[in-house]
Amino acid sequence: MDSLLLHVCCAPDGTVPWEALRDEGYDVTPYWYGANIFPEDEERRRREALLALCRVMGREPVLGGTPPDGWETAVRDLAAEPEGGRRCALCFALQLDGAAEAAEKLGIGLLCTTLTISPHKDAALINRIGAEAASRRGLRWLERVFRKGNGFVRSVARWKAMGLYRQTYCGCRYSIRTEVRT
Numbered sequence: 001m002d003s004l005l006l007h008v009c010c011a012p013d014g015t016v017p018w019e020a021l022r023d024e025g026y027d028v029t030p031y032w033y034g035a036n037i038f039p040e041d042e043e044r045r046r047r048e049a050l051l052a053l054c055r056v057m058g059r060e061p062v063l064g065g066t067p068p069d070g071w072e073t074a075v076r077d078l079a080a081e082p083e084g085g086r087r088c089a090l091c092f093a094l095q096l097d098g099a100a101e102a103a104e105k106l107g108i109g110l111l112c113t114t115l116t117i118s119p120h121k122d123a124a125l126i127n128r129i130g131a132e133a134a135s136r137r138g139l140r141w142l143e144r145v146f147r148k149g150n151g152f153v154r155s156v157a158r159w160k161a162m163g164l165y166r167q168t169y170c171g172c173r174y175s176i177r178t179e180v181r182t
């Protein structure tokens, strides 16, 4: 069984990808970044939802250690970017580099993300950024587009069945101004 570190962007989006990878035979370790989530109370709610998902799946998560001000400083010059623009590309890179660093420390050689389940995110860009993050640390990247095959719709049924908290915006302070795009 191949060990795989799965970057879980949020618990609801983690449901279908995690179950699919488990069913393919991967030994999945979940990783949560979290430093992009604003405000603090929202970060706590999403982290608790992730822990609830992990209890259902029977695994302990790896929690990212990046402080929120580290993420804020990194993206500060891109504050005016629209959602889906350069700030989001940098945000993906920060999250996936955090995941790659955790995988390297744990001796897990394969990396993947749940981000591609979102109908609003650029899956090709995410896979390219993930492959670069993995390659820098000598890891392999598992390319997936989880929204294929109605993945997002199926995830809605799964998180509802599990009773997980579902957010109404992507995550950072800048995305609060935007309507439901997660």
Ligand code: SF4
Binding pocket: 036, 083, 084, 087, 088, 089, 091, 092, 170, 171, 172, 173, 174, 175
């Ligand atoms: S909108 Fe989402 S992906 Fe874009 S910077 Fe904010 S948290 Fe990251």
